[in-house]
Amino acid sequence: MFRLDSYAQRIGYAGPFTPTLDVLRDICRAHALSVPFESLDAIEGRLVLEDDLLFDKVVADRRGGACFENHTLFHRVLREIGFDVSFLGAYMWRPHHNEYSRVFAHMLLKVRLEDADWLVDVSFSHDTFIEPVPHAYGEFEQRGWSFRIAAAPGVEGGEGVEGDCDVVERRGADGQWVPLYKFGSEPRRVGEFQECLDYLSGPDSRSQIMNTLICARTLPEGKLTVINDLLITSRPGEESVRRLRDAEEASSFLDLIFEGHAPLSARARRIWRERFAQDGDRAAGKAPKPAAPAGTRAAPSAPAVAASDW
Secondary structure (H helix, E strand, O other): OOOHHHHHHHHOOOOOOOOOHHHHHHHHHHHHHHOOEEOHHHHHOOOOOOHHHHHHHHHHOOOOEOHHHHHHHHHHHHHHHOOEEEEEEEEEEEOOOOEEOOOOOEEEEEEEEOOEEEEEOOOOOOOOOOOOEEOOOEEEEEOOEEEEEEEEOOOOOOOOOOOOEEEEEEEOOOOOEEEEEEEOOOOEOHHHHHHHHHHHOOOOOOOOHHHOOEEEEEEOOEEEEEEOOEEEEEEOOEEEEEEOOOHHHHHHHHHHHOOOOHHHHHHHHHHHHHHHOOHHHHHHOOOOOOOOOOOOOOOOOOOOOOHHHO
16 A cells, blocks of 8 residues: 555655655655665566555565656655646757667656656666756756756667757766756656566667666665666766676675665676676676676776775
C-alpha cells in the first residue's frame, strides 16, 4: 500500500506535505541523496513501471532503481502531495557515438507551480541538477557545477519526438559544455516508457543499455558512478574516468555507492565479479581489463581515486 509517511521515512524527509516550491525542493534533494541509481533488475529481469511494485521495491525493500523507476514513483509522490506533475521523455547524449539515443533513454518530470514550469530530475546516472529548476533558457548552478538549458533544434537522434527539443548541458571541469540529454515539452504517458523498456530489452534491439551495469550515488559533495568496469567520479572542479583495477577496488566503491543498502551492494559485487572477473581471477579477487566495446574509445587516463577519499 502506498503511504507518504513510509516514503518520507525512506528518504529522511520530515517536512510538511504541501504543494509549495520549498517542499518540492526539499523532497527532490532528499530523494536524490537517499535512493541510489542502479540497473540491477534490468540486467537480471524485466523492469515494470507500476506504482505499487515500485513502492515495494524502493520503499519497503529499501532498494534503488533506474530513472524510469525512480521518476515513476516520484511522480506518484508528487501527485499525492497535490502537485500538478507530468512525465517528459528525454534522449540521452551518447558521447562515443556523437549522437543522442533514438528512443527515450531517460525520464524527467515537469511540475506546474506558481504559474511556471519546473523541471525535476532526481535520478540520473551522471551528475545533473537535483533540485527543481525553471524550464527556461539560461545557466544555473547547483552543488558547485554549472548547467544550462538551451534550444536544440535540428539535433540528430530522437526520431519519435515531434518538434524541437531543449537540451540540458553541464560544464565539465575543463570548462567545456557537454550535453546530458535533450527533451521535448510534450507530456508523456508512463506506458510509453514501458514500451521503450520492453523494446530495449527485446531481441530486435541492438542497444546495450539494458545489459549494462550502472550503479551511481549522488552525494552532497559529488557523484560516484560505476558503469561496467569504469569508475566515474566528480566533485566541483574535478572529475575523472578510469578503469577499476580489480574486484577489490570495485567492491570498495560499490559499497560506498550502496552505503546503507547492504543487500544491493552484495548483489552488485556479485554481478561485477561474474561479468568482469575470469575464473582464475575470481579466486584471487582480481579482474582483468576487458577490451572496450566496439565503436567506443578507451577510458582516458586519470589519477587514481581511493574509496577512502570519499
